Amino acid sequence: MTLLIFTDLDGTLLDHESYDFTPARPILARLAAMRAPVVLASSKTAAEIAEWQQRLGLSGTPAIVENGAALFDGTFDDDAYQRLRAALAEIGAPFRGFGDMSAEEVAEVTGLSPAEAALAKRRGHSEPGLWQGSEAALQGFLAALAARGITARRGGRFLTLGFGGTKAGRMAELIARFKPSHTVALGDAPNDIEMLTQADFGVIVANPHGPGLPPLPGEAEGRVIRTTAPGPQGWAEGMETILSRIG
Secondary structure, eight states: OOEEEEETTTTBBBTEEEEEEEEGGHHHHHHHHHHOOEEEEEOOOOOHHHHHHHHHTTTSSEEEEHHHHHHHEEEOOOOOHHHHHHHHHHHHSSEEEGGOOOOOHHHHHOOOHHHHHHHHHOOSEEEEEEOOOHHHHHHHHHHHHTTTTTTEEEEEEEEEEEEEHHHHHHHHHHHHHHOOOOOEEESSSGGHHHHHSSEEEEEEEEESSSSOOOOTTTTTSSSEEEEEEEEEHHHHHHHHHHHHHHO
């Protein structure tokens, strides 16, 4: 395999507001002709990713789901999620996860449509939710989770629980599996930094809606580049630059 691409979705390959990816279509078609797999790496669930793979013409390619909690190869498995929910029931803390909410409530707290919220509830490996207790009680909750091998990450308004795993870790697994000559990673947010710096070439897609990324290792040498355009326009801009370099 000559080239393997890893890409974030929201705000990177997909427009931040409309979720449109039209500007990226020509490059996606070019990569398909090259037989260069495009691996989606996102916080989305396998059910959500499967929908996007179909829309993007990427079905049959592995994906990194739930922020690196697992790899999705076309089959759904919720064993880890069931163990996670059982641990939460055992601890009995004031944490309200997606599994405690209806699809309508998930839609309300996330801004997703009801149909998208239903897919977001089909979790396999991690549980986002709202902490409804005090800060002091939170520390006890985190300790109880850690004793059961469960990690917690804060991002925005949600506390997300899981059994570990990162986008960069899953990326390393796929590189070992496919052994490509070159790797490219594209992202727009701080949780993409490890992925961007681990690839042979990293593309920081402009993000006018976020805090931006600091200078990254490899940027001064041109191994990591920044786009001027955001979203799918920036994605296409960055990939065009990298493809011209690789030849």
